[in-house]
Amino acid sequence: MIRAGIIGSTGYAGQELVRILLGHKDVEIKWYGSRSYIDQAYASVFQNMFQLVPDICKGEDLEQLCEEVDVVFTATPQGLCSSLVSENVLSKVKIIDLSADFRIKDVDTYEKWYGIKHQSPQFIEEAVYGLCEVNRDKIKNARLIANPGCYPTCSFLSIYPLAKAGLIDMKSVIVDAKSGTSGAGRGAKVANLYCEVNESIKAYGVATHRHTPEIEEQLSYASGQEAVINFTPHLVPMNRGILVTAYANLVKDVTEEELRKIYEDAYKDEQFVRFLNAGVCPETRWVEGSNYVDVNVKLDERTHRVIMMGAMDNLVKGAAGQAVQNMNLLFGLPETEGLLMPPVFP
């Protein structure tokens, strides 16, 4: 059995990790980490876990946790994981960090977009960006995984096949993205109150959102060119889900059939990326509660642009599901273990 600890188990991403790991036959959760609910029953925080989780919440103590578990998930705010990780910790356990601390290779870029000082830049180079579909082999031997961001996962997987094929102008990419409010976390904020969010939709972080450099970096690796994108996220009145509609200029003439063949080839062996039939647009409701990303592509001959679409559950493939996918790779398990639950509907 793999012994797991979750720092931040009482957040939205953390509680989703608990739900997924409880259904994983090779994992036992040993540590339900919290800041606000120390010594309280986990099931008193999340009543859906009544009679399923008898454990109490514990404070964050990575040095002690290292002695008790094989893998630690940090589902905590930006800056916490980088303030805890050390050579001693990494010599004892695998760390899967759901925050952005180790996603961006250039520390100045991280500090500029996140507005905080990085606490352990010495581990950035070694950290592996945990996008399993692209970095599978590197992930298997890693000690420290930077679990990708939610918007970046959906944006990148929607665009990746054409970026890799060199068919789009990497300075023309526009990503229009929408997220349910669980993406903003469980902490109380006026902007996320029911009356502020319900029956409304708004853009936010326009031209300044911190996921912009993460998406650009990964698209640059995939295409071998410098990617410069416009990324505009929107908050929509639903609990879960991310929808991406991305646009780019084609750099050469191509048919819709050729575009579709590129996607088919890119994703034919990927269990969690579903390339939809022609004409079907991804919808968040068809992936909710699952680790699937649905993608599709459409050629607009009139404008000589391509439209790339994706839908995914921000808490599953965008956070906890992807973290478990990474854990499976780290421990030599089938990548899909514990993750094949079908989407829920309605």
Ligand SMILES: NC(=O)C1=CN([C@@H]2O[C@H](COP(=O)(O)OP(=O)(O)OC[C@H]3O[C@@H](n4cnc5c(N)ncnc54)[C@H](OP(=O)(O)O)[C@@H]3O)[C@@H](O)[C@H]2O)C=CC1
């Ligand atoms: N929500 C999402 O869709 C996604 C989130 N992520 C990332 O996952 C991480 C968690 O996000 P999310 O679950 O939304 O956030 P939440 O605000 O819902 O949860 C934050 C968690 O971190 C704990 N925490 C906060 N400060 C500390 C601290 N100083 N020491 C120990 N624990 C602390 C909180 O504990 P307590 O509740 O007990 O105070 C809580 O369990 C973030 O880095 C986020 O960027 C990544 C992808 C998607």
Ligand SMILES: CC(=O)N[C@@H](CCC(=O)OP(=O)(O)O)C(=O)O
């Ligand atoms: C709706 C909403 O507010 N979403 C969050 C992104 C989700 C998140 O937690 O960020 P990471 O994926 O980088 O971890 C935001 O825009 O800041």
